[in-house]
Amino acid sequence: xxxxxxxxxxxxxxxxxxxxxxxxxxxxxxxxxxxxxxxxxxxxxxxxxxxxxxxxxxxxxxxxxxxxxxxxxxxxxxxxxxxxxxxxxxxxxxxxxxxxxxxxxxxxxxxxxxxxxxxxxxxxxxxxxxxxxxxxxxxxxxxxxxxxxxxxxxxxxxxxxxxxxxxxxxxxxxxxxxxxxxxxxxxxxxxxxxxxxxxxxxxxxxxxxxxxxxxxxxxxxxxxxxxxxxxxxxxxxxxxxxxxxxxxxxxxxxxxxxxxxxxxxxxxxxxxxxxxxxxxxxxxxxxxxxxxxxxxxxxxxxxxxxxxxxxxxxxxxxxxxxxx
Amino acid sequence: xxxxxxxxxxxxxxxxxxxxxxxxxxxxxxxxxxxxxxxxxxxxxxxxxxxxxxxxxxxxxxxxxxxxxxxxxxxxxxxxxxxxxxxxxxxxxxxxxxxxxxxxxxxxxxxxxxxxxxxxxxxxxxxxxxxxxxxxxxxxxxxxxxxxxxxxxxxxxxxxxxxxxxxxxxxxxxxxxxxxxxxxxxxxxxxxxxxxxxxxxxxxxxxxxxxxxxxxxxxxxxxxxxxxxxxxxxxxxxxxxxxxxxxx
Numbered sequence: 001x002x003x004x005x006x007x008x009x010x011x012x013x014x015x016x017x018x019x020x021x022x023x024x025x026x027x028x029x030x031x032x033x034x035x036x037x038x039x040x041x042x043x044x045x046x047x048x049x050x051x052x053x054x055x056x057x058x059x060x061x062x063x064x065x066x067x068x069x070x071x072x073x074x075x076x077x078x079x080x081x082x083x084x085x086x087x088x089x090x091x092x093x094x095x096x097x098x099x100x101x102x103x104x105x106x107x108x109x110x111x112x113x114x115x116x117x118x119x120x121x122x123x124x125x126x127x128x129x130x131x132x133x134x135x136x137x138x139x140x141x142x143x144x145x146x147x148x149x150x151x152x153x154x155x156x157x158x159x160x161x162x163x164x165x166x167x168x169x170x171x172x173x174x175x176x177x178x179x180x181x182x183x184x185x186x187x188x189x190x191x192x193x194x195x196x197x198x199x200x201x202x203x204x205x206x207x208x209x210x211x212x213x214x215x216x217x218x219x220x221x222x223x224x225x226x227x228x229x230x231x232x233x234x235x236x237x238x239x240x241x242x243x244x245x246x247x248x249x250x251x252x253x254x255x256x257x258x259x260x261x262x263x264x265x266x267x268x269x270x271x272x273x274x275x276x277x278x279x280x281x282x283x284x285x286x287x288x289x290x291x292x293x294x295x296x297x298x299x300x301x302x303x304x305x306x307x308x309x310x311x312x313x314x315x316x317x318x319x320x321x322x323x324x
Numbered sequence: 325x326x327x328x329x330x331x332x333x334x335x336x337x338x339x340x341x342x343x344x345x346x347x348x349x350x351x352x353x354x355x356x357x358x359x360x361x362x363x364x365x366x367x368x369x370x371x372x373x374x375x376x377x378x379x380x381x382x383x384x385x386x387x388x389x390x391x392x393x394x395x396x397x398x399x400x401x402x403x404x405x406x407x408x409x410x411x412x413x414x415x416x417x418x419x420x421x422x423x424x425x426x427x428x429x430x431x432x433x434x435x436x437x438x439x440x441x442x443x444x445x446x447x448x449x450x451x452x453x454x455x456x457x458x459x460x461x462x463x464x465x466x467x468x469x470x471x472x473x474x475x476x477x478x479x480x481x482x483x484x485x486x487x488x489x490x491x492x493x494x495x496x497x498x499x500x501x502x503x504x505x506x507x508x509x510x511x512x513x514x515x516x517x518x519x520x521x522x523x524x525x526x527x528x529x530x531x532x533x534x535x536x537x538x539x540x541x542x543x544x545x546x547x548x549x550x551x552x553x554x555x556x557x558x559x560x561x562x563x564x565x566x567x568x569x570x571x572x
Contacts, residue, residue, distance in 0.1 A: 223376035226564060226567065278568055281568045282568050284503065286496060287437065287496060287497065
């Protein structure tokens with residue numbers, strides 16, 4: 001059985017199928033982001049991921065296997081059980097990618113005990129590895145996650161949850177290294193190139209890191225003002241498409257969970273193409289091409305391959321073509 | 325800008341006002357167009373924060389332009405008030421300081437674009453090269469090693485150096501909008517180099533005395549070069565003010 005945040009959200013309550021449908025409607029109205037766990041008899045379990053009220057993923061856990069369920073068939077799944085035990089874990093959208101990875105990769109992690117003050121050095125040791133990974137930290141009353149893109153890139157998407165308080169970014173970094181409980185466990189979820197979730201994760205990490213490198217170089221050459229204008233333009237684009245992806249201070253904050261890998265790739269292609277077009281118009285195709293080449297070189301094989309397989313490099317091919 | 329240039333040519337060729345007014349307007353053309361460039365580049369500088377990496381580029385560019393305004397103004401004032409300018413004087417000091425500051429702007433721009441360290445050695449080597457070639461030109465021309473001759477031949481060399489540095493930046497930025505101010509500096513460098521060269525070897529005086537159109541062309545191209553430089557700054561200002569999409 002998958003049990004996430006059970007030390008933070010231990011309370012379960014019984015609900016009927018009708019009550020459950022009503023609760024989901026309320027969650028939608030309240031634009032709630034959460035993990036909803038519904039447990040049935042014989043160890044059957046349904047997990048729902050909600051991002052700002054919208055159900056983004058449904059998983060059916062039969063005890064032995066976890067299967068991603070089509071959203072369209074959710075009602076059939078829920079109505080098939082007259083009663084179940086519900087546990088609602090309020091989160092921020094930034095948790096969803098990490099818990100999706102944990103849910104889709106059960107039994108493929110290695111877990112070991114650790115001490116809280118040792119966590120920063122564990123993260124630092126792991127970030128040099130060539131393969132990306134997810135680290136999951138568990139205390140009796142708190143949990144945290146961090147993605148490691150590998151190849152010495154800084155850890156990303158820190159999230160931390162304790163006593164109903166969800167935090168991400170800088171606050172989460174601080175909480176993970178200074179949490180009051182001294183004993184914890186660390187679970188490592190390494191990149192699995194065959195799994196759907198890591199195909200998504202590597203694409204998302206590769207896209208974010210490449211765009212960030214382009215944005216950094218752009219800001220280096222043009223200064224803050226034009227850089228913020230470019231970010232505004234890109235944020236307008238993502239808002240118009242209702243993607244939870246924002247760019248600020250040359251950093252990409254991507255908490256969007258797409259329905260399919262192809263949807264993610266299409267969105268990233270659109271953003272990358274817009275970025276390349278606007279940056280090229282200012283700094284010129286040659287400098288942009290050099291930045292892209294250096295960026296791709298630094299990414300490492302798994303992330304570079306994810307970009308290539310999902311045709312992200314085709315949108316920047318005309319720019320790359322200017323180099324001899 | 326075209327209207328300004330046409331007006332200058334009209335006064336230069338036709339002389340529609342009294343002699344005093346005609347010569348005053350002609351004298352004011354260079355400081356005025358240099359001032360336009362300085363005002364535009366100051367507008368560009370004000371769009372940057374001190375923490376921005378391009379800030380030193382535009383700071384030195386701006387300071388260099390203001391020193392050129394001082395040089396043009398003092399030169400025009402001396403020329404207008406006394407009818408003759410000293411062969412080496414205060415304007416030359418301002419011009420040389422201006423060249424030094426523009427050189428610094430180029431160094432900072434190069435270090436940003438090419439991420440190169442050790443550029444200061446290249447700058448020192450360039451200055452040493454300019455001094456050596458300057459001495460060689462005076463020697464090859466069979467002239468005296470006087471301050472006047474050395475300064476006169478230094479100008480085309482300095483302009484040539486500016487041109488080379490600007491061409492490299494212009495080619496690197498390619499069709500990118502950041503190339504525009506450097507195109508302006510390139511045009512300024514070419515125009516001033518030719519102007520300074522024909523002045524240094526006395527050809528300009530020959531053309532002027534003979535009333536040849538080449539002297540008119542040289543004077544007009546000098547004003548035009550300042551205007552093109554100012555236009556390059558204006559485009560950079562619009563780019564920063566409105567962004568790349570709106571400032572097409």
